[in-house]
Amino acid sequence: METLSSIFMGLQVACQPLNLFFCFVGVLIGTLIGVLPGIGPVATLSILLPVTFRVPPLAAIIMLAGVYYGAMYGGSTTSILVNIPGEAASVVTCLDGYQMARKGKAGPALGIAAFGSFIAGTIGIVGLMLVAPPLSQMALKFSPVEYCSLVILGLTMLVFLSKGPMWKSLLMAAVGIFLGCVGLDTMVGAERFSFGIIELADGLGIAQVAMGLFGISEVLLNIEYSMGGRSIFETKIKNLLPSLKDWADSIFPILRGTVLGFFLGILPGGGAVISSFISYAVEKKISKHSEKFGQGAIEGVAGPEAANNSASAGAFIPLLTLGIPSNAVTAILLGAMIVFGMQPGPLLIQKNPDLFWGTVMSMYVGNIMLLVLNLPLIGIWVKILKVPYSILFPLILLFCLIGAYSINNNVVEMVIMIIFGVIGYIFKKFEYEAAPLILALVLGPMFDVAFRRSLMLSSGDFTVFFTRPISLALLGSAFLILVFPLLPWFKKKRERIEKLKE
Amino acid sequence: MLKKINNDQWSSVFWLFCGITICITSIHYGIGTLHAPETGFVPFVAGLAIFIFALIGFLVSTLRQREGIQWRSPMPDGSKWGRLLLTIGSLFAYALLLTPIGFTLCTAIFVSLLLRMGKIYQWPVAITGGIVTALSTYGVFGTLLNVQFPKGPWGF
Secondary structure (H helix, E strand, C coil), rough: HHHHHHHHHHHHCCCCHHHHHHHHHHHHHHHHHHHCCCCHHHHHHHHHHHHCCCCCHHHHHHHHHHHHHHHHHHHHHHHHHHCCCCCCCHCHHHHHHHHHHCCCCCHHHHHHHHHHHHHHHHHHHHHHHHHHHHHHHCCCCHHHHHHHHHHHHHHHHHHHHCCCCHHHHHHHHHHHHHCCEEECCCCCCEEECCCCCHHHHCCCCCCCCCCCCHHHHHHHHHCCCCCCCCCCCCCCCCCCCCHHHHHHHHHHHHHHHHHHHHHHHHHHCHHHHHHHHHHHHHHHHHHHCCHHCCCCCCCCHHHHHHHHHHHHCCCCHHHHHHCCCCCCCHHHHHHHHHCCCCCCCHHHHCHHHHHHHHHHHHHHHHHHHHHHHHCCHHHHHHHHHHCCHHHHHHHHHHHHHHHHHHHHHHHHHHHHHHHHHHHHHHHHCCCCCCCCCCCCCCHHHHHHHHHHHHHHHCCHHHHHHHHHHHHHHHHHHHHHHHHHHHHHHHHHHHHHHHHHHH | CCCHHCHHHHHHHHHHHHHHHHHHHHHHHHCCCCCEECHHHHHHHHHHHHHHHHHHHHHHHHHHHCCCCCCCCCCCCCCHHHHHHHHHHHHHHHHHHHHHHHHHHHHHHHHHHHHHCCCCCCHHHHHHHHHHHHHHHHHHHHHHCCCCCCCCCCCC
């Protein structure tokens, strides 16, 4: 009963005109950046973050969340029509979506992607409503010891799921923890590693670093090559509403993808990208006609698209209940919440019920908006796709520069962002992933305080991390994650997923 | 000899130095004891972790070098070096010139330059694009969102 009244309260908050407007703006921008290759949700959230400082906090969070799940919807359009994924979670949709388009079935492919995303997003939100409150109750019992172990588990999980050698991802996480320590030490009030630069006294801003590592570096990488327009597969998009046979083929992949994506989204380090790949692998494995996968099987579009959308709903659970972001996008959302003076974590539901339930219900409203946006506006998205990169990249760079400047009206913030842009570019060249760094950067200050407090409370006794049951379970899981890749069976499976990604 | 050293070996050597530097600087801030960790404690642990992972990376990449993995140029053939350097230079120049010459002029020059860079658009088109972008972004961010942009000596 209490949950029901909270849902109604959330719906009331979400349906306030201002929140509706920002929800619409969020999902519209999300769809747009999902459509446009070369700029993903992480970069967009980073760019928009400073702009939202001038908007009421709840509306800002609703908008930023809308960008995240909106991008998951939009990404499928480019995958199906151009064979270029708008963002990483839609990579796998290219395999069968584009083949469907080539066979004149672009309409049903786009339609099932949109409907599958809607169903998954909706079920994901229901899951979020059911799981979040009890989890936050449990998290109230967490001491610094458990928080410290949880951060270690989150980082280990992300490292495990990152591309390339594990030592590189672990190294990036360690660099992120170090960068998170730059600035004022809140426990003793001493400054560290700021070298007299006033702008560093408050620490490195998440927005500047993320805009540099994800936005600027991506542009630098793209402009190395040709900047002409994209060739779009010319086909008439008709019959957006899937036929009964399409529905019969797709409904179970959608449901399986939803469940898979939701649970993978909850796991720290999991998320939309990995869940879409695993969903594709599962559908191919259990299909009676697996040979059709890669040739235009609708299940290969329905499953992954559902998985990446429900994963984006699942990713909000650790963020809103534990204050632990599970991927780079939710890390930036956490940064936004902290800037707005909210502390995501177990007390969020009690202290800011309007924020929690308002955000959750706005996601439901946003899903309906996305369905309405995606189907009739596909023609417009296709036209936008034709905008050449030579026009797009100056605008992306300019928005990054304005975004960095507007945080504190300070040029130094801009320079910090540009430096991280160049660093991010070099990282990409030497095949280092930035996602573990950004997650560790956000979690760094929390880890710093929790780790030191744990040691102080236990008088320097490290066994405290292993004698408390929740902490032991979290660290045990982290240990298993590190050991798993050494098992031959698991190694083989991982190599297969890597191969699929390539 | 140097060409035989592969990319991961170079990068891990860089990180080894970073790890050592962070550890030394953290000791300077004070790392305390396990009973009472001080302000440099966690950065020291992070620096140590960077050093250890870089060492693992160096050993792994050395083994791979023996298997024949050598240096691969991060800039493959056909990469546009000039375009890249010009863009990075433009970004720094924008940051340096924003306060002295003001947002509108600085943005118009920056966007025009980048639009012209790909040699797809002629100068008149690029300059018009730059001016339109500068004015419209000022309208959205400066007027609507009230971002306080620097004005420069000519008042815009």
